[in-house]
Amino acid sequence: MDKLQEKQLNEILEQVGGSLDISQSTHEQLVSSYQAVGEQLIKENSELIPYNPEILPQGSFMLGTMTKPINPDDDLDIDLVCQLTRKQDSWTQEDVKQKVGDQLKDNKTYLKMIKKPEGRRCWTLVYAEDSNYHMDILPCVVDSNYKILLESVFSSHELNDINELAIRITDKEMDGYDWETNHLNWLKSNPFGYARWFFYQAVIDADKSTFVNESIQPVKKFEKDKLPLQRVVQILKRHRDIMFNGDEHKPISIIITTLAARAYQKEESIIEALQNIVGRMSSFVQSEYSMEHGKYIKYVKNPVNDDENFADKWPEEPIKELNFYKWLDKLQSDLRNILDNLGLGINELKRPFSTAFGDSLITETFKNYGTALEAKRNEGGVKMAGLTGMLGDVGTTVKKHNFEGTNGEKD
Numbered sequence: 001m002d003k004l005q006e007k008q009l010n011e012i013l014e015q016v017g018g019s020l021d022i023s024q025s026t027h028e029q030l031v032s033s034y035q036a037v038g039e040q041l042i043k044e045n046s047e048l049i050p051y052n053p054e055i056l057p058q059g060s061f062m063l064g065t066m067t068k069p070i071n072p073d074d075d076l077d078i079d080l081v082c083q084l085t086r087k088q089d090s091w092t093q094e095d096v097k098q099k100v101g102d103q104l105k106d107n108k109t110y111l112k113m114i115k116k117p118e119g120r121r122c123w124t125l126v127y128a129e130d131s132n133y134h135m136d137i138l139p140c141v142v143d144s145n146y147k148i149l150l151e152s153v154f155s156s157h158e159l160n161d162i163n164e165l166a167i168r169i170t171d172k173e174m175d176g177y178d179w180e181t182n183h184l185n186w187l188k189s190n191p192f193g194y195a196r197w198f199f200y201q202a203v204i205d206a207d208k209s210t211f212v213n214e215s216i217q218p219v220k221k222f223e224k225d226k227l228p229l230q231r232v233v234q235i236l237k238r239h240r241d242i243m244f245n246g247d248e249h250k251p252i253s254i255i256i257t258t259l260a261a262r263a264y265q266k267e268e269s270i271i272e273a274l275q276n277i278v279g280r281m282s283s284f285v286q287s288e289y290s291m292e293h294g295k296y297i298k299y300v301k302n303p304v305n306d307d308e309n310f311a312d313k314w315p316e317e318p319i320k321e322l323n324f325y326k327w328l329d330k331l332q333s334d335l336r337n338i339l340d341n342l343g344l345g346i347n348e349l350k351r352p353f354s355t356a357f358g359d360s361l362i363t364e365t366f367k368n369y370g371t372a373l374e375a376k377r378n379e380g381g382v383k384m385a386g387l388t389g390m391l392g393d394v395g396t397t398v399k400k401h402n403f404e405g406t407n408g409e410k411d
Contacts, residue, residue, distance in 0.1 A: 038055035040107050075132055121138055242356070
């Protein structure tokens with residue numbers, strides 16, 4: 001693959017990622033919705049007011065790796081944290097969970113939207129069918145200096161103190177759910193520590209700490225431009241979704257995101273990053289002896305909590321492990337097919353892309369790519385390389401083309 005081919009592939013993959021992004025209007029709708037939830041939690045007479053409840057995004061929405069579902073009628077899943085700064089001394093996990101739920105239910109609209117039965121850890125708000133999204137709200141407790149620590153960790157160029165960002169969450173299946181009042185004995189989770197680790201892996205230029213720091217703000221800005229690792233994770237998740245088509249035993253996103261981030265080596269080219277990540281991901285799946293299972297099992301360790309294994313379901317459900325390696329094999333095969341079709345023309349290249357990422361997405365992607373090329377051609381900025389016929393910045397200038405006599409079709 002020469003530099004011109006690499007450039008064209010990067011442009012197409014960037015278009016793939018852009019087609020997977022939610023729109024700016026959807027982004028703004030989501031932010032508006034969770035801001036409204038936050039306002040409900042601090043309404044007059046709310047028992048939560050003394051503890052400064054705040055709604056913060058987590059998960060793929062925070063990481064910038066969210067992808068539109070294959071079926072436009074399927075829901076977007078938005079993960080949120082309802083963060084309380086300390087709590088009443090007598091409150092248990094159950095108290096915190098119920099008081100957040102009660103304050104939501106005090107709003108007649110939210111009362112109708114709350115999913116039943118309630119979740120193990122979260123309250124889920126299901127928005128109207130024409131909105132096509134739901135929000136999982138995780139109640140948690142942090143200490144009084146948490147916000148200062150959070151901003152300090154995300155502003156630093158170094159990966160320091162991320163373990164200190166752990167929050168204490170409610171979990172109905174935990175021993176002590178209805179009696180333990182010391183929140184330091186509750187279950188730990190560290191979504192913001194994980195996010196800081198992910199961005200540490202993803203950011204190429206250390207001076208972009210401002211970009212990273214913005215990711216933890218309550219009102220998350222819409223980001224059109226993405227880092228190469230963010231784009232690769234989106235592309236990997238889309239390939240997974242096309243291959244498994246809703247199968248509950250598909251590789252889960254946290255495993256894909258973690259392995260991709262571990263395998264990433266600061267490549268600035270999306271195609272180079274994708275090739276290297278796909279080739280290296282499996283090497284970060286560890287095998288260790290488990291006393292609980294009495295045998296060696298596979299581990300995908302949480303980078304901010306060595307005790308948590310993201311692949312903990314694999315021993316009980318071997319199909320999940322099998323599907324992960326099937327997916328990796330298919331990913332490598334599809335990527336080879338794309339590379340093998342370089343230089344054969346845009347229509348030939350479209351076929352392996354459609355196999356890997358779905359017809360509808362790739363039709364939209366190549367349409368957008370063609371539109372961009374046409375605009376560039378009309379400005380005299382597109383050239384054709386003599387040996388490969390690839391369009392780009394090197395070679396003979398391609399004249400403006402009005403596409404007359406093509407029955408309206410533009411290749």
